[in-house]
Amino acid sequence: MLWIAVALPLLSLEAVKPLTSLPDGSSAKQNRCEPHHDANPSCDVGNIADAHCYALADHAHILMPDADALRAGVQPGHSRSYALALAPGLKLLTADPAREIQAFEAIALALLAYTPKVSLADAHTLLLEVGSGLRLFGGLRTLLSRVSATVAEFGYTARIACAPTAWGAWLLAQARANRQGRRWHVVKETSLARVLDRLPVSLLPVAQTHRDAFVHVGCVSLADLRQLPRSGVVRRFGSGILDLLAQAYGTRPDPRESFRAPASFHAQLELPSRVDNADALLFAARRLIVQLAGWLSAHHAALSGYTLLLEHELASRHAPKTSSLNVAWAIPSRDAEHLIWLLREKLNQTVLAAPVIELKLIADQIAEYAGQSDTLFPMPESDGESIARLLERLSARLGPENVLQMSVQDDHRPERAMRVEAYQAQAFSRRKRSQAKGQRRIKADKTWLTDELRNASAEEMHTANAVETETETGTGTGTEPTPHSSASANAKPTTASTPQQAQASLNLPDSVLPSQPRPIWMLDKPLRLMMRDQRPIYRRPLKMLTRTERIEAGWWDGDLVERDYYVAADDRGHMFWVYRERISGEWYLQGLFG
Secondary structure (H helix, E strand, O other): OOEEEEEOOOHHHHOOOOOOOOOOOOOOHHHOOOOOOOOOHHHHHHHHHOOOEEEEEOOOEEEEEOHHHHHOOOOOOOEHHHHHHHOOOEEEEOOOHHHHHHHHHHHHHHHOOOOOOEEEEOOOEEEEEOHHHOOOOOOHHHHHHHHHHHHHOOOOOOEEEEEOOHHHHHHHHHHHHOOOOOOOEOOOHHHHHHHHHOOEHHHOOOOHHHHHHHHHOOOOEHHHHHHOOHHHHHHHHOOHHHHHHHHHHOOOOOOOOOOOOOOOOOEEEEEEEEEOOHHHHHHHHHHHHHHHHHHHHHOOEEEEEEEEEEEEOOOOOOOOOEEEEEEEEEEEEOOHHHHHHHHHHHHHOOOOOOOEEEEEEEOOOEEEOOOOOOOOOOOHHHHHHHHHHHHHHHHHHHOHHHOEEEEEOOOOOHHHOEEEEEOOHHHHHHHHHOHHHHHHHHHHHOOHHHHHHHOOOHHHHHHHHHHHHHHHOOOOOOOOOOHHHHHHHHHOOOOOOOHHHHHHHHOOOOOOOOOOOOOOEEEEEEEEOEEEOOEEEEOEEOEEOOOOEEEEEOOOOOOOEEEEEEEEEOOOOOEEEEEEEOOOOOEEEEEEOO
């Protein structure tokens, strides 16, 4: 086993302290409560008067100063008046236990992204059991870096250590927070006892009276405490200290109850001041998204979209009190960086109606998370996710109205069989799930031409020859079919029923037909074709390569079409998709094959 301890020594102060970091991560050095060592002391007072630093205090004394206050000379135990004399810009804050618990559990929720075994320990310390997940995250060093980065998203001060036991990691984290000891990462159990023996006994979570007693008996380190008679320690301090040491050194089991994520996700963040730019909003929203990623990992779920509610200040009279940003994508994900990137692009295109004072995150499009498994050989289906991510990025950066997608409609009329609309992540995801069915349909359509030609019977060819004879003797072109050809059409609906169709049957192809029954390049509006020598012309006379494909549809909406479609080609091998109106006999060009 291996445990990572995340100690938050300043959580009581940072939970009530306003967000002071700038969106770009920089800090204004002129605003720190640092005394300037200039030649003129009066200049120091003027520089510090406008500075801002923070400290946690009770009614009389300073309890916990921040780093800037420490640089100004403020120490725990100083009186309030003395601390204000050292740092005139010092802001004194009052502890809020409810906000401490909320902040502590928010970090625990975010760290569930790395392990389901997260325990809440004393002194605002989180314990993570990560022994079984080191390989998943690329080793201990990478995992420690990622845990540190996750805590840094909240802006809290953290001291991280690791050890084979939970209490051992806790002691090492406390030693690092108090700057005691030199080694805080222990992986092997053989070296754990040697490292723990060097730690001071004052790190133990015991009462102050017990610490004073340790000093009186000359017990300085944990090694000294272990050498004391067991009966005397139990009689004077109780058995709890020895049990803790046994669990820290790994000689006694240490069962722990793990932190449980709530059944539903609710997160909100009150901003310290009015925010009116996208960078500052993204900086604050990162906290909420990191919590969301941990919650999704704990529930083995993924997300395909969320809503960010923006609470505006009431001073804006004509602005709404609340506005929302909907962020959606095609493939469900729980990657925090991906979710943050999409929000950044969304915020860059959003104009705030009024300054924002509070954020709320609502995750309402939750789905089961399907883990990805590696394959020995890459499959074509593996490219679907990368295409979806590309469309997400284009839609987020350019706007959904500038990224168009084609959707198939249930209509036989070619001009209505497809529709071009703005990209929608959910629609793309639904089409992705039905991709296998569409691929089977395309494979079946690929052989439509060859099967049609292969099944042509001798009787149909004889009928076509008879119709050709009538054409040569002067029968009108483009008129109603002769009784003989009509009878043949009634017997075989797919048989050519006009002179042009008869000629198409006689001129069945010498060249290779297109692999698809429909061209990809469809004209916005069909182009009417001229006739020459009883053949339609598009720059050159066209030769019919296929038999008739009749489409009759649209009677239900008043846009009735009755057409006979053909694949045609000119003498240069260019292929076209043309049709003839059954009523008027006019020819039109519908599309072009590549």
